[in-house]
Amino acid sequence: MTRRTMPAFEEQLESIADGLAEQQYAVTDHFLSDELTFQLLNRLQQIREEGELKKAGIGKHQQFQVDNTIRGDYIKWIDPGTAKQITQHFLEKMQAIKDYLNQTCFLGLKDYESHFAVYPPGTFYKRHADRFQQNPHRIISCVFYLNPGWTAQDGGILRLYLDEGQTKDIVPIAGRLACFRSEIEHEVLPAHKTRYSITGWMLDQIGSLTFL
Numbered sequence: 693m694t695r696r697t698m699p700a701f702e703e704q705l706e707s708i709a710d711g712l713a714e715q716q717y718a719v720t721d722h723f724l725s726d727e728l729t730f731q732l733l734n735r736l737q738q739i740r741e742e743g744e745l746k747k748a749g750i751g752k753h754q755q756f757q758v759d760n761t762i763r764g765d766y767i768k769w770i771d772p773g774t775a776k777q778i779t780q781h782f783l784e785k786m787q788a789i790k791d792y793l794n795q796t797c798f799l800g801l802k803d804y805e806s807h808f809a810v811y812p813p814g815t816f817y818k819r820h821a822d823r824f825q826q827n828p829h830r831i832i833s834c835v836f837y838l839n840p841g842w843t844a845q846d847g848g849i850l851r852l853y854l855d856e857g858q859t860k861d862i863v864p865i866a867g868r869l870a871c872f873r874s875e876i877e878h879e880v881l882p883a884h885k886t887r888y889s890i891t892g893w894m895l896d897q898i899g900s901l902t903f904l
């Protein structure tokens with residue numbers, strides 16, 4: 693009988709750095725244990741039940757607007773100062789990735805900021821890049837998925853648009869972390885079930901959230 697062992701965190705860090713360097717993205721399964729991933733899902737469901745999610749918009753500050761034809765998700769920004777223990781644990785792991793990428797890839801990453809996200813059935817996020825003129829400080833995008841038993845038939849696929857017309861589809865299954873360079877265009881295809889995740893960015897400056 694073969695027993696599946698969880699890859700050591702060190703190995704995960706190495707494969708994230710290699711993936712980002714060689715193909716501009718990296719997909720890591722079992723980034724957190726099933727138990728911890730489930731705790732994060734519960735935390736997000738609690739946030740939702742408490743009415744703390746807000747309709748996500750596009751553009752920052754005065755340019756901010758809600759547009760359901762572009763994105764239909766609901767979010768809550770994570771404030772590291774007040775986050776619950778399970779969220780703190782997740783943040784620590786993301787900081788470790790940031791530090792590792794700085795040591796190995798010299799990306800000059802200074803901060804990590806993130807939000808919980810919920811896509812109700814029928815919602816999507818049209819093709820876009822996370823790094824753009826008004827927001828040039830996002831260097832690496834990371835999405836951690838919280839959906840047990842999710843399959844491609846449930847929709848909500850993250851599609852990356854890579855060089856030379858190639859695409860990479862990523863199913864948002866619980867425990868999976870998708871990292872990619874923030875200038876890569878990507879989209880979230882319509883979800884057929886409620887889709888839960890934590891999306892974050894590694895920045896080349898300290899913070900951009902002035903509205904927490």
Ligand code: OGA
Nearest residue numbers: 817822835850880889891
């Ligand atoms: C985003 C985004 C991808 C995903 O929030 O900017 O592209 O898979 N999310 O949730």
Ligand code: MN
Nearest residue numbers: 820821822878
């Ligand atoms: Mn995006």
